[in-house]
Amino acid sequence: MTLFLGYDPGGKGKNGVAAIRVISDTPKILDKATVRDAAEALVWLNARAKTAVALGIDTLLAWSPRGGRACDDALRRKYGGSSIVAQNSLYSSMTLNGAIVAKRLGLPVYESHPKLLLRVSAEHAIRKIYHEAVAESGADHEGDAIVAAWCAAMGHNGRWTVDLFTYIEDDIELVMPRARYPWFETV
Template identity: 90%
Template sequence: MALFLGYDPGGKGKNGVAAIQVVSDTPKIVDKATVRDAAEALSWLQAHIKTAVALGIDTLLAWSPKGGRACDDALRRKYGGNSIVAQNSLYSSMTLNGAIVAKRLGLPVYESHPKLLLRVSGENAIREIYQDALASSGEDHEGDAIVAAWCAARLLYARLNHSHFFKSMGPEPSCPCWPGMADRDRHRYTCARRTPDCATPAATGRLCRARC
């Protein structure tokens, strides 16, 4: 059965990793851990890569060269709260470790925003799994990695089914940075994961997909 991997990058000893399966439309934890750094996270994820089909990461996978990201601005307007942090306010360990693992692992990669999803989603199953992980480890790194993997699973399935999982947010638009980014804004972003067959730059937004 296919695995979906998740990574919550952080500082020393604060990198969460997870592998999940989707059984009857419900996440099932296969493995999870908190590791020292990006190197250990990469090794852990590579050990589970044989049947993995996607990676979800709780960090930025695209940056704006000027001002804030349009996708972050759109989510902040729609949902409020303080979990949507400006790109220049994030710790470098989060942004650098995430980019390193995304680049080297070689899977389709999806940016996620676990705290926002848990706040706005009506899914009790993933919320309960997150709370169990939080209770068992005492910190949120593994829980965030689990939710990141769940985001990757749902968004990949949505892509394959040509319908967006977050139906209450409206139909899936053409722009890869969703929601809130107009096509005219794409040039402000560059893709963190370019491949030879990538036709155009692509940006990702929180709770959004990116496969480039």
């Protein structure tokens, strides 16, 4: 069984990390935590990285010189809602911490959007696991990290074939070479 890691970058004391295995498309949580900052997240993730095959991150892994990304515009058109924020409106802890961890960990990396996915997907197993993790910890950071790891597994294992970075034409700069943004359906 293959190990996948997840990271939800946030502000001080709001960085979620998770390690999961996926069995029949259902995540089995091996470990999760909320840590202080990206440095602590790196220590936690590095301790598990030797046996992991990929990292899912709830952050932007591609930036556009236009101020907005076409993949975000497409998601906003299809699903609506306010959780898809323009890249220039995001706080630095999310964008910078995510990029630092992606670069330093050195695993294949996959962007995720846990809140949107949970709202629009019919994947009941991940929704249940997310809500259990949030109820246990009292915050959504660990739950978002679990969902990010699961999204990485779905993309890495070829279960989701849509890559929002390549599916939608855009002038983007990848944070990491070969970063991907797997999604469960066309948008």
